[in-house]
Amino acid sequence: MAMNGAGVNAEAVTVEAVELYEWPYRLRLPFRFGVITVTHGRQAVVRVRIRTADGRTADGMAAEALAAKWFDKNPELSDAQNLEQLRRALEIATGLYRSSRPRTPFRLFADHYPDQIAEGARSGLPPLVASYGPALLDRAIADALCRARGVGFYQAVRTNLLGIEAHPVAPDLAEFALAPFLRGLAPSDRIHVRHTVGLVDPIVAADQGPGTRVEDGLPETLEEVVATYGHRYYKLKVGGNVAADVDRLARIAGVLDLQGHDYAVSLDGNEQYADEDAVLELWRAMAAAPRLRRLVDSILYIEQPIKRQNALSAPVTRLAAARPVILDESDGDLEAFPTGRSLGYRGVSSKNCKGFYKSILNLARCRMWNQAEGDGTYFMSAEDLTTQAGLSVQQDLALVNLLGLVHVERNGHHFIDGFAGRPAGEAQTFLAAHPDLYHEQDGRVRMRITDGEAMIGSLACTGFATAAFPDVTAMEPMKKAEWGS
Template sequence: MKLKLEEVERYERHVTMRLAFRFGVITVTDATQAVIKVRVALADGRTSEGVAAEALAAKWFEKSPHFTDEQNLEQLRQALGLAIELYRAQGFETPFGLYAGSYADQRRRGAELNLNPLAAGYGPALLDRAILDAVGRATGQSFATMIRTNVPGIRATSLTPDIDDVALAVFLAGLTPQQGIDVRHTVGLVDPLTAADRPPSERVNDGLPETLEEVVSYYRGHYYKLKVGGDIKADLERLGRIAAVLDAGAGDYRTTLDGNEQYDDVEGIVELWRKVEETPALARLARSTLFIEQPIKRAVALSCSVGPLARHRAVIIDESDGELSSFPQALKLGYAGVSSKNCKGFYKSILNAARVARLGPGYFMSAEDLTTWPGVSVQQDLALVSLLGMTHVERNAHHFIDGMSFAPEAEQRAFVAAHPDLYEKQVGKPARLKAVGGRLILGSLDVPGFAVGAAMDFTSMRPMAGEAPIDISFGRRPTRSSS
């Protein structure tokens, strides 16, 4: 199917978080989300609209201290603007063709704007979701159906010389969406762990859990993602406190460690893991650890072997996954896996998943999060990772943000009505993600488009910072309306 990108409206939403979230070098207390609505023209003359949403995150795509947090957000806005220009210039093309056809120029021109490859990829990641959403709405097909039958036209290109078209077609056709997925709860670097860490004067008292102890008893989940900060002594002390909570109440739990690039080299993270294994109080946590995620700074992560660490636990790349060639490069250095994040692009996730399928046992893809807010963002990410066969996914926004509190009441009710297996709404409270027994039920995501069965209220949003939404087809400002 070929189409042409006609119009893109760009908006933002803001939310004050119920709890502070620290990862890497930043502590986040409020957040901004980019929301887009696209209009595409199909080859048969029809037009269709689609949506996508993703957090505008500081100090993840670009961690250099030379950029302020606001400059980080502006970099992501620039990446989106650049992608719109490049997609528009291609005219009629397949959805995947728009992505592949602009890939090199997106990175080249992004570099001219001081955008690293990870930041430059943010723009296409948003556009691709909204475009496929529009295709699904026009054809009445769900995301799973479109990928399995390859409606987007995903194919091997010079960008992926290790991928074979025949094997790729077999892989896509064999995908089956899961009806549910387990939540892997994120434990940030400043999260309160016990009641002693959360005195009454600091409590939010909104009915949701505030400490790790409360999370364990409230959601009854079995998977936890633990952040470490690059200081071996401090990391060991905190992991010990976390282990005490999980050992006492989480049953047969599993964990992953996320370094967020906080260690300078492989020797540092190996030393941490050795001490974890040597500490009796951490014995159960050590046995529970499935893998270690991006512990080494990206400047050196793909220039040295992680074999010394991989002998203890499997290691995956996350922030180092800036290019389509990054995962194959990492494999040569001893990495066993790569993360899937919609903010890096769902085509990249699909292609990397096909690589994992070809590699076989011992290699894997993990499902990770960049604060996918409830609503469009979390639903599109869940649809992707469940289709790719992942059984648990990091989720954090439902804990650090109070549900859909950022959206008008009518929009919240619409999402609850369209996706009652995924959300619940109590009187006087926002619509919140429903994770009974630490598990999300996903059947309602099987709707025409990209997993979104309800409408967002665009009149409640502000135009993207720095510019009003522009109709790039005709040079006029579009009417702001619900879609």
């Protein structure tokens, strides 16, 4: 395999230590998506220590929600079992990376990817679940190498310090010129925030029953969100019942249409439809509703409407003729996007919980396919998995910004109150390090959104988009997974 993407700066590292932590949090508002309503959760935090070729050591960190009923929606599994699956994925990746000979960060991912997926399968983990482990370790390793070399994430990718190259895990990219592609990535200092409207979110004040308001100074209804943040982009969840979905979308349109500016929408099915015909029934009902005329015209794409067990078994070309359809939950392994393309899917989501190398490779595929076809048919979207203030939201923002995406779904700042559950000193440390992204409001450090945008220039700091670390002494060491081991 030609080494057509490896940069002269690429450096082999050894993973000397991996520490796994977690901590609990509560949502300020319940969040309904797909088959679950979330009121609380846990976040995993990873700290690694690497040794470089010249003998110096450096630490790096990453964080991600341990999310139930997204990675694996099997109704026979409890939420607690879903979390155990993700802990097991972290354990598998830790074992593989700790026992590895020195490799570039990308090679740590790519060379061990088949073993991660295979060992995950032996432990009863679908590929999407198994990939959660390296997704966190890869970010922490990249963070550590950036710190060892005194560079930021953007520079590390564009100069290929991480060693991204042609590799058998993505054989379709063997002849694609990765090095100039990486050099051409151009991050910005700001990004539009696409606000998520969950299935139980109140649209107007009348939707909130007596005594249900949080009254913490943050917006609670969609009407308040619009007035507070000034978004231009929204993500609307639909639930699989056509009549109920059309009625709810019409109520949402009644708020969005009153804005004094244009808006754009993505429609998220969260696997709530059995097949293309069921989604087309919803689309036709929406198109026939006069109250939805402006909202329908504003829809950019439809995200993963079909259940994953069916999504990659039949074409979606009729639906795609109305609006582009993208993969999210069905993006389980590195071959999912090429398979989806053959069935009429035009895009795929970027989520750090699926792995940042996967996002970069999928963007390269979009560039390669668009060059071949001479148009912009294929694209990536930026989606959320409740990325929380601190490491999680910052590293995900940096990734999608580097990919050149101009808007990103963000829901963590709405459903979780800033650094709620974390030590006050930790919140102040992040505020001091990233004063463009955060601000202090009512005594709490929260994400700052102005005219629908987040300012992210400070993410170009040394390391993977963070000049601050969370306090691991205020966390619990992750216990051995009680799953498949």
